[in-house]
Amino acid sequence: MSHFTVECMDCGHRSLYNPLQTTCPQCGSGWMTARYDLETLRDGFIERLQKRPFNLWRYHEVLPIRIPNPPWSMGDGGTPLVSAVNLGLMLGNENIYIKDERQGPTNSFKDRQAALGISALKEAGITEAVLASTGNVAIAFSAYAARAGIKLWAFLTSLVPPEKMREVALYGTQVVKVTASYDQAKKMAAEFANQRGLYYERGSRSIPSIEGMKTIAYELAEQLTQQLGPPASGAPWRAPDWYIQSVSGGLGPQGVAKGFQEMYEMGLIDKIPAMAHIQTAGCAPMVKSWEADRVEPLTIESPRTHIATLATGAPGRTYTLLYQHAKTYGGTFLAVSDEEAYRAMHIAAKMEGMSVEPAAAVAFAGLFQLIRQGTIKPTDIVVLNCTGHTIPIESTVLGEGWARNLVVSRHTADATVPSGPEEGLLSALNRLTADRYPRIAIVDDTPDARRLIRRILQAQGDFTILEAENGRQAIALARNEQPDLMILDLMMPDIDGFGVLDALKSDEQTAEIPVIVVTAKTLTPAEKRRLQGQVHSLMQKGEFMSDDLSEEIRGLVE
Ligand SMILES: *Cc1c(COP(=O)(O)O)cnc(C)c1O
Ligand SMILES: [Zn+2]
Numbered sequence: 001m002s003h004f005t006v007e008c009m010d011c012g013h014r015s016l017y018n019p020l021q022t023t024c025p026q027c028g029s030g031w032m033t034a035r036y037d038l039e040t041l042r043d044g045f046i047e048r049l050q051k052r053p054f055n056l057w058r059y060h061e062v063l064p065i066r067i068p069n070p071p072w073s074m075g076d077g078g079t080p081l082v083s084a085v086n087l088g089l090m091l092g093n094e095n096i097y098i099k100d101e102r103q104g105p106t107n108s109f110k111d112r113q114a115a116l117g118i119s120a121l122k123e124a125g126i127t128e129a130v131l132a133s134t135g136n137v138a139i140a141f142s143a144y145a146a147r148a149g150i151k152l153w154a155f156l157t158s159l160v161p162p163e164k165m166r167e168v169a170l171y172g173t174q175v176v177k178v179t180a181s182y183d184q185a186k187k188m189a190a191e192f193a194n195q196r197g198l199y200y201e202r203g204s205r206s207i208p209s210i211e212g213m214k215t216i217a218y219e220l221a222e223q224l225t226q227q228l229g230p231p232a233s234g235a236p237w238r239a240p241d242w243y244i245q246s247v248s249g250g251l252g253p254q255g256v257a258k259g260f261q262e263m264y265e266m267g268l269i270d271k272i273p274a275m276a277h278i279q280t281a282g283c284a285p286m287v288k289s290w291e292a293d294r295v296e297p298l299t300i301e302s303p304r305t306h307i308a309t310l311a312t313g314a315p316g317r318t319y320t321l322l323y324q325h326a327k328t329y330g331g332t333f334l335a336v337s338d339e340e341a342y343r344a345m346h347i348a349a350k351m352e353g354m355s356v357e358p359a360a361a362v363a364f365a366g367l368f369q370l371i372r373q374g375t376i377k378p379t380d381i382v383v384l385n386c387t388g389h390t391i392p393i394e395s396t397v398l399g400e401g402w403a404r405n406l407v408v409s410r411h412t413a414d415a416t417v418p419s420g421p422e423e424g425l426l427s428a429l430n431r432l433t434a435d436r437y438p439r440i441a442i443v444d445d446t447p448d449a450r451r452l453i454r455r456i457l458q459a460q461g462d463f464t465i466l467e468a469e470n471g472r473q474a475i476a477l478a479r480n481e482q483p484d485l486m487i488l489d490l491m492m493p494d495i496d497g498f499g500v501l502d503a504l505k506s507d508e509q510t511a512e513i514p515v516i517v518v519t520a521k522t523l524t525p526a527e528k529r530r531l532q533g534q535v536h537s538l539m540q541k542g543e544f545m546s547d548d549l550s551e552e553i554r555g556l557v558e
Helices: 045-049 056-062 085-091 110-123 136-148 162-170 182-196 207-228 251-265 285-291 317-329 338-352 358-372 423-430 447-460 471-481 497-505 525-531 546-557
Strands: 004-008 032-036 081-083 096-100 128-133 151-157 174-179 242-246 274-280 331-336 382-386 403-407 439-443 464-468 485-488 515-519 537-540
Touching (some): 056 207, 085 096, 085 358, 110 136, 136 151, 136 162, 207 251, 274 317, 331 358, 439 471, 471 497, 497 515
Parallel strands (some): 439 464, 515 537
16 A cells, blocks of 8 residues: 555545546546645654654655655755845845755756656656756756666757756757747647656656755754754744745746645644745736735746746646745745846855855745835745756856757747647657657567666667667567667577677578677677677677767777
8 A cells, every 4th residue: 555645636536646648537637736634744744854864755654655765865855944144134034044945956856756656757767858047957857867877858949048958958858949938848748748758857746846846945043943943833844924936837846835734734843834835027927816816827928037937827737836935925926127136146155155046046035025015024934936047057068969950930939829739849850759769679688688778778878779688579579670780698598699790690581780799798809709700899798888889889880
């Protein structure tokens, strides 16, 4: 029995979690949420945390995974809560705290989403995934995917700074640069995943993503308690009066709100904080909707902001959830201009020593306004999520050709047809499909060895990979599939690599297939002579770098 179930937000139907089940089995809704037995968990919850390290896995009873602290962990979550004394002096509020999410493994709070997301995929045995991103989601997922051995496709809008795109590519992710808006990039990524039957990361409709973000709430309640003591009410943990974040799609606040709600239900905190959602004026659909007192979001067709990270024009149902939360527990939506954000960037750096990316500076600019206009009171306890910081050094280590270009024609980019993939989209996507990729056969009797080579190939380019686990299969595969190249192990039971070579060379249908031998065997002079003229190169297992192998392969198939 799993320790949580998935509940449909529309009909309440409960089922077991399966990452590939993206709609409610009863009503077809795409909106589901994780439910834990909080009633039972509340007893001893705090005691159980005592001996655990301060990272996000310490809350594993309320996370949708089976294995906490997985091998691909990089010290996830557990970021510091910093008292912003100087900003407090400037603004006349002593209780401003900064949750410094720049200190995550890839320098943004998307690391939480990725840590949980990749864990959920691994636990479900999924090895390839697709996402769309305004930058940081792709960076975070790419890093974790690299460690966990999951192949990733990232659809990035061309607005994403090249430094960020290069970082994504550096991790071995397949970058697809989409010359269109972020909302269109999402559509294309979803369509691409659908065509190929791949897992698609659904952001705010993805259980692990929301649950990852919620750990921010748990952490900061613990940290505030450490710094300020528990509240007078007798609740063990302290919740802030305000949580402030710069917002694009709103995944962060949606998850954080859920975290506070759960803690409240467990009696860990005595109140649910108000939330302030700050957007850039050039792309502020939530603010516009809030100001018009709408439950349903308006959408912005063409965002006008230099801050690409925050360019979600169509926030969807997440807005409605945040709207309802703000109506119930207090909160607001506010827009600041790009210029205000840049000024706030200077202030955060000069006063608190924090160099933040413009998207994070948007929250600082919002904080300044909300305090000045009196929405946030001088005695309120405020936590600002300092969402991200990037260090763009990758441009110096990556050559050309790290992205594919996908240009959607003007006509399509105007998005006159709101739903369904347009013809332009489809034909553009088809240019990315697998049929024309070089076909490479990997022959090795050990699964780990095959996995390693597959990983190297997947990270370095587009190949259709075929596998055989013994000599007999290899010979049949060569005849039936006519691969462009074979990577061959020598030591196998039954028909070994030498036997495979003999068979290939004696059949005119397969004699021309180039072969690279990758072996752990130390070859005798006689064996070396036997291979001469038969194989294109010989690589010793454990001694070649992935780049050597992929260069060899490129030389042979291009
Ligand atoms: C993603 C992101 C945001 C917006 O967060 P959402 O919760 O998805 O709206 C803000 N700042 C940075 C640095 C981000 O990467
Ligand atoms: Zn349902």
